[in-house]
Amino acid sequence: MSSSLPLMSTSRASPVITMAGSRFFPKSSTSSQTFTTQKGSGDPTRASVVHLLARAHSLPCSAAFQAFMQLVQPTARFQLALDLLLPLLTSSADLAQRIPVSFILYSIYAPYPISLNPFKSVLYATFVKERELAIEISTEGGFSEREQLVWVLWKILKGDGNDIGPYSPSTLTKSPLPPELRASCLFLDEETFLENDPDHSVAKSTITAGEPKQFAEQGASKNLLPLLPPATETKITREADRENERIAQAMKLVLAARDRALTLTEQRTLTPLIPRLTSPTMITSVDLPPIVSYNPNIAYQIVIALLMTLPNNLAQDISVYLDALTILPPTLPSFDLLGRLLRDTSTIPDYSTGGKTTIADIVRSEVLGRFIHESIKWLDNAERDEQDGLVSDDRFAKGVQNLCRFYSSLLKLSIVDAASDADSTEMSHFTLRHSRFEEANALYCILASGRFDPFYTAMI
Secondary structure, X not given: OOOOOXXXXXXXXXXXXXXXXXXXXXXXOOHHHHHHHHHOOOOHHHHHHHHHHHOHHHOOHHHHHHHHHHHOOHHHHHHHHHHHHHHHHOXXXXXXXXXXXXXXXXXXXXOOOHHHOOOHHHHHHHHXXXXXXXXXXXXXXOOOXXXXXXXXXXXXXXXXXXXXXXXXXXXXXXXXXXXXXXXXXXXXXXXXXXXXXXXXXXXXHHHHOOOOHHHXXXXXXXXXXXOOOOOOOOOOOHHHHHHHHHHHHHHHHHHHHOOOOOOHHHHHHHHHHXXXXXXXXXXXXXHHHHHHHHOHHHHHHHHHHHHHHHHHOOOOOHHHHHHHHHOOOOOHHHHHHHHHHHXXXXXXXXXXXXXXXXXXXXXXXXXXXXXXXXXXXXXXXXXXXXXXXXXXXXXXXXXXXXXXXXXXXHHHOOOOOOXXXXXXXXXXXXXXXXXXXXXHHHHHHHHHHXXXXXXXXXXX
């Protein structure tokens, strides 16, 4: 982030404290009025940022930040953040807008420690207020969607905001949090953010402007952290704190597994914590393809944990993860993962019948056929790109060879039946079209004869 701003302090904007209701901090806490004011400003840059935030719910937070940096000149970023982003953060706007705003305010100054971020006091005050509201709902037996925003702000204020970058706001708001990451379990050292901080008064003014009286009084009190009733007050032990740190480390490794192969040490650290990341799940279906590409062994363990956990979790749909497996590219890591799943006879609940089934059976019935179909489509597109001169590698030839070898191994293990039209018709047409490849020709002979033949298989 070489284009980050030089550090500024909100304390220089001290007139803001007395300007509640001005263009800096509108009295209304609704997002619609905020956006109306900004759209009517006639500033094309501001209008572009408003448009960006309106569609940021589907973009990774890091992509929204990069777009903001491209739209706004370096000298204008601090003022625009003060005018537009802060009112959104402290309003009751949709979480899908407040989460990217929080990430942008953090990322502008990410090269510096969070203690030097000029917006840290407002971020902290928002964290305290939202945490209090979430805990109040929780003590009444409910669940607030504010919990996800509290967790995001907690990560940012701990200096771990980059972990949020790959995820879109919509993914973050829909992903359930484990009990140890609920709002009542998240704490920050108040002195780190407010003691001897000249920006504290700005934070209080920003948070309380336009809020109901009880929130203004609570925000102005000396102890901003909410007090729970003695009977329900949550105490975090040293062991629980260590466990939370281990889960946070595991999530960092999951994020890293999307971009590179993990070391053996990292895999040993992550593996025992995978069940904790899937019950409730903190891993989305979007995470699976890149993890399969770089770390098929980790992906296998994640899929096993998901299949064993999700049928018992009514808030999740197992088909979303199975669908992600069907569109994996026909590469060796994908074949390795599918092959291991198709040989796994572990018993799991059958989410469709309520009985019992095995991992192999559910992958055979729900994934394998569509995976073969999508692999053939992928190779047809690769062949077309090669003929058009768009690619110069051998992905098509290697893909055909590897798909034929994979299918031959399925025949050898009796996972598919060469005599079954339902199993073999599509592959028969595919191998016939590409019979110039030795592997495809040998597999076609097996499928055409309608039986498994070790002689032809030895050629593949």
